[in-house]
Amino acid sequence: MVAGARAPRVHLWQVGCQMNTADTEALAEQFAEIGLWPGAALEDADLAVLVTCAVRQHAEDKAAGRLGELAKWKLARPGRAIALTGCMAAEHGGTLFARFPQLDYVFDVRDADGFMARLRDLYGGAVEGPVPLPAGDRLSAYVPVIHGCNEMCTYCIVPFVRGRERSRGVQEVVAQVGRLVEGGVVEVTLLGQNVNSYHDPNTGTDLAGLMAAVDGVPGLRRQRFLTSHPRNASAALLAAIRELPTACEHLHLPVQSGSDSCLRRMKREYTLREYRLVLDDARRVVPEIALSTDIIVGFCGETEAEFEGTMSLLREVEFDTVHVQAYSPRPGTAAHRRPDDVPPAEKKARLQAVLSLQRQISERRNRSLLGRTVEVLVEGRGAEDGRPYGRTRQNRVTWLERAAIPGSVVHATVIDATAWQLTAA
Numbered sequence: 001m002v003a004g005a006r007a008p009r010v011h012l013w014q015v016g017c018q019m020n021t022a023d024t025e026a027l028a029e030q031f032a033e034i035g036l037w038p039g040a041a042l043e044d045a046d047l048a049v050l051v052t053c054a055v056r057q058h059a060e061d062k063a064a065g066r067l068g069e070l071a072k073w074k075l076a077r078p079g080r081a082i083a084l085t086g087c088m089a090a091e092h093g094g095t096l097f098a099r100f101p102q103l104d105y106v107f108d109v110r111d112a113d114g115f116m117a118r119l120r121d122l123y124g125g126a127v128e129g130p131v132p133l134p135a136g137d138r139l140s141a142y143v144p145v146i147h148g149c150n151e152m153c154t155y156c157i158v159p160f161v162r163g164r165e166r167s168r169g170v171q172e173v174v175a176q177v178g179r180l181v182e183g184g185v186v187e188v189t190l191l192g193q194n195v196n197s198y199h200d201p202n203t204g205t206d207l208a209g210l211m212a213a214v215d216g217v218p219g220l221r222r223q224r225f226l227t228s229h230p231r232n233a234s235a236a237l238l239a240a241i242r243e244l245p246t247a248c249e250h251l252h253l254p255v256q257s258g259s260d261s262c263l264r265r266m267k268r269e270y271t272l273r274e275y276r277l278v279l280d281d282a283r284r285v286v287p288e289i290a291l292s293t294d295i296i297v298g299f300c301g302e303t304e305a306e307f308e309g310t311m312s313l314l315r316e317v318e319f320d321t322v323h324v325q326a327y328s329p330r331p332g333t334a335a336h337r338r339p340d341d342v343p344p345a346e347k348k349a350r351l352q353a354v355l356s357l358q359r360q361i362s363e364r365r366n367r368s369l370l371g372r373t374v375e376v377l378v379e380g381r382g383a384e385d386g387r388p389y390g391r392t393r394q395n396r397v398t399w400l401e402r403a404a405i406p407g408s409v410v411h412a413t414v415i416d417a418t419a420w421q422l423t424a425a
């Protein structure tokens, strides 16, 4: 790569989950630290970095498509380079160079120091860090607190690409939250593929303890956590949600299927009875809590009766939000060795059935809030009408029929509700 007088510019591109968002933000900090400008538009960039996902084939296809576009971008100006990291790097490693000859670097996002050292060598004296990070006006940030996953859900590639669980220390997390709040952030989401398995490596402090420490950061208004495993749900965690002023009343607890036999094939390690008990406890301890879940339809061997189990669980629990996806096999997982035997049309029909049922439930639950007062963290203004919008503590998108400044927290009365959002004045 050729470096000019200006700081070399990096264009960051990302797909996938919130963990990738957090990794991308961390990479931006590392680039700035060594003197590379991480906020460049593609046409101005010297280096394009793709933070990829391998959880679904669709995400890999997107990265492959982007690499195709970047091949032309690279040829348009000498000195440009392309790097790839994230889950595709972990899954495929150096074999990616043969598949995508335009690639210059593949590196492990969890251990980016070696890559940064190579960039420093390549640019020689042309880099002088740190450069200031692009000005941000974000109010919310993701903070990874535990990497990897020790579960072995049969459909999931995460344990193979992200490795075993490794928690960060409480003090390290609290220090990062403190820096984010100094930079204007008022809401953090503590992240992990199995976040409620968090344990400080030295003291053993659990997620509830970590949340208590994060709660002490002056200026922080809200904290959330994602994604929890039902079998790690604890009474201490529910108590933390109830008692800590910054802890939002929202629990995302993926159930994946409403049938015990399907859960066994998925190796989820809980029964529906156990799952229901956790939700009952959550609603008893935190009556205002919003519950959301993830569902997979059309998993290997899913019968009509098993799918009906999922539908009846949704009717019974009445989640506030449901994220549903049709099963797609991932090479390298245990489920990949099973026949993917639910026909695509049937998967699609089941997906639509879940969406349609949940739309009615979400609308009913949101409409039950009519006339109630909600606390809204104002996140911005609508592009078309300039109306302020934000989220409630239960994570419901809310439009405000009155003036409010982004970053402020307002209390407003719900005057309208649909399945997807509230309007409050």
Ligand code: SF4
Binding pocket: 149, 150, 151, 152, 153, 156, 157, 158, 159, 193, 194, 229
């Ligand atoms: S708990 Fe989540 S990340 Fe871990 S294996 Fe299961 S689905 Fe994958």
